[in-house]
Amino acid sequence: MIPFMFGEEIYEYFKQIKQIFDPNGIFNPGKIVDAPRMNTFLRIDHTKPKREFQTYFNFDNDGGFSNSIEKCNGSGDCRKPQILGGTMCPSYKATLDEKHTTRARANALREIISKSNKGNPFVDEDLMEVFSLCLSCKACKSECPSNVDVTKLKAEFLQHYYDDAGVPFNVWMIGNLNIFNRIGSFAPKFYNFIVKNKVTSSVLKYLLKFEQKRQLPELKEISLKKWDRKHQAARTNRQIYLFADEFTNYFDSDIGVKAILLLEKLGYGVKIAPVGESGRTFFSKGLLKRAKKIAEMNVRNLADLINENTPLLGLEPSAILTFRDEYKEIVSGDLHDSAKNIARHTFLLDEFLANEFEKGQINSNSFTEQSLNIMLHTHCHQKALAGSDALMKVLSIPENYQVEEIKSGCCGMAGSFGFEKDKYDVSMKIGELALFPAVRNAPEDTIIVANGTSCRHQIAEGTSRKALHFVEVLYDAMK
Template sequence: MLNPDKFSGLETQIEGDLLFDKLHRTIYATDASVYRELPLAVAYPKKKEDVQTLILFAKAHKTSLIPRSGGTSIAGQCVGKGIVVDVSRYMNNILEVDTKNKTVCVEPGVIRDELNRYIKPHNLFFSPNTSTSNRCTIGGMVGNNSSGTTSIKYGVTRDKVLEIEAILSNGNTVVFKALSPKELEAKIIQKNLEGTIYKTLVETLSKKNVITEIEARYPKPQIHRRNTGYALDSLLEMEPLQKDSNKPFNLCKFLSGSEGTLVFITKIKLQLDDLPPPHRVTVCAHFDSVADCCASVKMITERHDLYACEMMDKVILDCTKNNKVQTRNRSFVKGDPKAILMLELRSDDKNDLENQKNDLLKTIESQNLSYENALLYGGDVNKAEELRKAGLGLLGNMKGDRKGVACIEDTAVALEDFSEYISRFEKIMEKHQQKSVFFAHAGAGELHLRPLLNLKKQEDVALFREITTEVAELVRSFNGSMSGEHGDGRVRSEFLEMMVGKTVYNAFKNIKKTFDPSNIFNSGKIVNVPPMDEDLRYQPDRREPRIKTLMDFSDTLGILRAVEQCNGSGDCRKTHLSQGMMCPSYQATKNEKDTTRARANALREFLTHSPKYNKFDHKELKDVLDLCVACKACKGECPSNVDITALKTEFLYQYKKANGYSLQDKVFAFNHSINKMVAKFPKANVFLKNKHTASLAKRILKIAPSRTLPTVKKFNIRDVCKTSSKTKGKVLLFLDEFSTYTDSDIVKDAFDLLLGLGYDVDYFMGDSGRGMLSVGYLKHAKQLAEKNCDIVSQEKWKDLPILGIEPSAILSFRDEYLRLVQDKKRANQVKERAFLIEEFLSKDMARGVIEKEAFHSEKKDIKIHIHCHQKSLSNQKVTFDILNFPKNYSATLMNTGCCGMAGGFGYHKEHYQTSIGIANLSLFPKIKNASLDTIIVANGTSCRQQICDGTERTALHPVSILRQALV
């Protein structure tokens, strides 16, 4: 390892950031592949001069640079033992849009979907569309020559790259672009590295044996997804040796797919396309076998002008059943198909679209292979697309150590070879007693085929190599591409010589040496690679660490396997501009450390390798989990269901068991008892309201000075508890620690509303344990969970629905209690009875138990912000529905993500800026833009506090709105 003093010197030479601590090296040791290599350091350059400095440093110290942005590479392109250079944090600017020529210039860290959002007003888009499009960047797409669902219509990334500004291995900046034959000749005679590069490439392409081998061994021309080493075939197509050729010679096509091994890209000019036609329909053909599905593709693609042709198999579809978000997206699935083919049509004219659809259905039906052909329009098409995009990530959801392993998942063959290829592939799988996962860009002849292996076992590591080798030989026999769109990386580069032959492979090595004589750029990819079964994420046949936890992680076979569910797909890196709210702190900081992935990586590393008895007792784990706001978005939005909130809760208990609890921890954990005592002396609120005494309290408790301290209200249940004369049924209202003392007005509104609607209301007052969970008082929280389950399971209440006012409190019954309560049967029975009050009311409104006439018809405009736990564990629609139920009430959901307050998190002095930063992404701007006549609704007590402190607006609970509306 390099001397840290050398890095300290480098740190002062760049404008960006340089980190070489253990935590950052750990979280950048993996990408979305099966590999793990600890880098020397992590750099975040701010400008190309920083990149130049890093290149010269790497050259001087004989180390390498690993270019990285989204880190979603499946083949291991983003791991290495050198310096990881992450361009996503700062080098992410859209520089210039030329609407006349339909081009755009961007820095490499620009996210694909955000680029398209930016240029959409110009009716333009960048067409390559990967499943990771909401977090992958243009630089990574160029590096891998990405494709996606649209390639059958629009082509791949290589087809769209017009110019590349890059830094060469000597630190010089060059621009690669289309050259006329005369301009190419001028480049070749240059006496510098750029001239040598052009000269070497042209000389390589002048060799007959190289040309012969390219024509014989490269993928068939009709396979447009073709990342096979360096794209010499793309240069041959430009006819650089023919003097009468008028074709421009553009090295951008060659550099696309080179995986950062030849130059360091700092700017990219792209060709854009007109937005696709607005009207679309997707036909989802259901099949009883993968073979039937594959057999249908060729005829369909030949006869119809498709915009997408995608396949998912039963394994993928079954994974979607266990993911909360994707369960809602799979409503179109009928029966139990072994495969579904998704066929998209588009048109500017609705009538034309209907004709296209009918013609497509005739073709499908004439084949007599599918048993159901579901039709999707509008928003339902988007849902199906999200289901497909989540596919590979969902494989991480498979319980246990056997996973769908990425090694042969990127093969592409010509469509005429498709069915035979699948048949022969399945024979390889049967030989090894393997069940494969089929996930395909079927219209492009590309199949994401994953064997199910346990790479913790040496015998399966051997299979990993054996299966990959045999499939490589099979692909070679069809003149297919071993790497269609995911690249060669660590996992497939070893097989390139087999695919292209020794002559071409030697040409690859010579080209790499010409571009990069000191082996600076992404060493160990494409050429001179280590074996594909070295540097794996797990040590084969290791002694599995045993980690005792207080919470029950048996649903994932233990806490370590819960952490290992993260496959690195990086869904947690999407920004606030994308749908969903995972991960709020990352959205505010743009720091990889604050992603779900980084937290899982760090936990996996320390829980696996720590020599300590208490493997949680590491400051690095405290640092990486510090900004987790426990929003639970990962529980619902992460395809692998990596529940960082539960993992952080257990960590806090284990860590503080070793390091102690602070005064602040104790106050937040036992706020219920404190508030109960303060409520007996209401004059104590003067202390909290007085500027000087409140300031003193904040200093003592390390609370942010700008925060308003909540006051405690005297609460008398006799003031609100009345008897209803109507008989709509009996409910049990849970008066939690927040509602009882700081939001007692809402408790009164809840009683009045339920009684006014005709329900018989019983209640119990208690502490949900939410405060304890948030600071690691797990033993106390466990006792409370047991106690609360005992209370609500009493004979007199055992069949009553339990209604909660505060989402974070009542939803603990449906989440944490399942991990804390010993009697699982009873815990699950309680879970089934626990409802947000909005869920209960919405259900009874829908079935006519509650009538519209119960509410007056005064006109009201309402904007709703929903608590994170409701978004993750319930749904937003219930609140939307009840507030639109009264006549003339117009309520809309604000797409506001997380409020950033997160209970005690937003009060902490050290977290205040992050808390406000999260709110400023979406919540505050939307509220500040709302009319003063608009009613702001937020059902979370923390959310209401954040809104008050940040916008000086008062937000109301939904029950207060409905209480006001009662006739």
């Protein structure tokens, strides 16, 4: 290339100068002078056919699974340190180790599946090691210039790994959290005794491979769905469906109740969507066979209900955004159009309220005139798929509320990630990058808002301060 750009004569001078100053060719060998041909070290060997796999997710938009890995162009944006902001990539920001970048994960997958001769190349402990600290935060899906989606790649890899290596007991238990919570909800006091008692909780944490320092979340006395069955729903023609996700339903039903009462006061009729869990725990742990069944069941149940007049709204970002993100990429072909239609009409509650406020359906006069300072931490999945503008807007509906967004990336908890014994230190380190110091330095009378149940848990354990869901703040602000 250099002789072509500068001409043979000048290139000869380059060679002579190089020979004078670096006769043994020890400085940047092979660069500028005596460089190999441009097609010498291509990472794709076009003489070999690409290896494709039967995948659980649909990768058609990327031209197949292999191409979705090839999207990484090596730019290294995923090596940004915390000081440059953004969320990608929290595991790199905490460890400053290339092995824990988005790029390393894409590269490792490519290397293994293109070079391995095994029938199932995914059963590979090195690959497991490279993916181990990925928090499935989805930041790369939006911040990587090529939109490499490692959350999706990791889940796909894990399911193939488990297909041959089996599902570890602790992973199975975490995936099935909703079933344990449902059983526990028949005797919440007993459940809470088990998770709080020193002996029983330590046995539970041992089985789950959780860090002993972590506090397990407790169930509320009554689940959101149970409360709603006794609640006299308001009659109105402005109807919405609220998703009582697996976390809000059992751990944060008080927030769900406030959401229903808030919506009713604002003139909306609320029905609980006739679905169970979102499947988030299965997606996060790579148990995609089960996640696919849940996604298909939910899409079938909602196909005729959700449309532009009756949208689906949710409170917990990681759960509701599954309807918008993963479902349309995992349901089988006959449900694809329905999944896409549901995705189009699925919103975080803050997105819905911000939109209604814009349209003039909600007025600041319904809220207090008192002043309040709020610091907001936005959930990673919300940052990646929806952004924080709507959340900032709804929190500013009471006219004297001042909202400041914390320039935090991921909180470090990411579902069960931060609970796991071998991830605990990294989890807390990620929290310390920006979120914990900002919360600790916030004045006592400043309210901390975080919509993710994991984020609130992490803030409580990392800073001893209680964070609220935005619904709690807005509910309290109603006149």
